[in-house]
Amino acid sequence: MVKIATWNVNSIKARLANACAWLDTARPDIVLLQELKCQAADFPALEFKALGYQAAVVGQKSYNGVAILARDPITDVVERLPGDEADPQARYVEATIAGLRVASIYLPNGNPVDSEKFPYKLQWMARLRQHARALLASELPVILGGDYNVAPTNDDVYDPAAWAADALCRPESRAAFRRLTHLGLTDAFRAYDERAGQYSYWDYQAGRWQRDEGLRIDHLLLSPQAADRLSLAGIDRTLRGRDKASDHTPVWCELT
């Protein structure tokens, strides 16, 4: 049994105490982290090592940053998404752990949609799709997890009308997400829970958490060889209710 979780921490340094407490109780084998907001040299690797985790880190000052934590050895690390060597943003890390090919993804937010940020998001999604094709061709069990910054359907949004024009919900973003999943990737959470209103992110502002007004934008996408082994999945809402919480909460799955 392998438990894999993805969590946008919104600064790993600000979230270190919460993260360590969570690792101690949830005990995931593999953790995909996003929005570290620090350089790799400042990542608290020693604290995680003390809890039994190795780390592969792609950092960036102030913004972005992704990592993979794992109890088993991490090998064959890839530190950028193929398709644009000039892209300086730290949004992708991929590695092999216990025979699984795993990626931690921080997909661009894309707002405001009338800026260059929205076409960057869509281009990034096209690059991800092309790379996913290559990963699927390997026929390894592959897990592409992270903050996709896409709410796939209106069931994943507390107020679809209010969010219709947002980059997280725009038809172009949803179409690009479908083009990715239609390659043959399984949304691990949706394999176990078809209910509307199951969120992974709640804005800090306007009491969104207290009103349970959120979006489901953090996903674990599984290749067929990984999906064959899927035995459970869920969203751990408890982290969002803690003091000093991230605005995201962990999404997890278990493979046999």
Added chain:
DNA sequence: ATGGTTGCCTCGCAA
């Protein structure tokens, strides 16, 4: 209500 909050390490930007 064009509001509100958090984190960066600056007096604005990103989410």
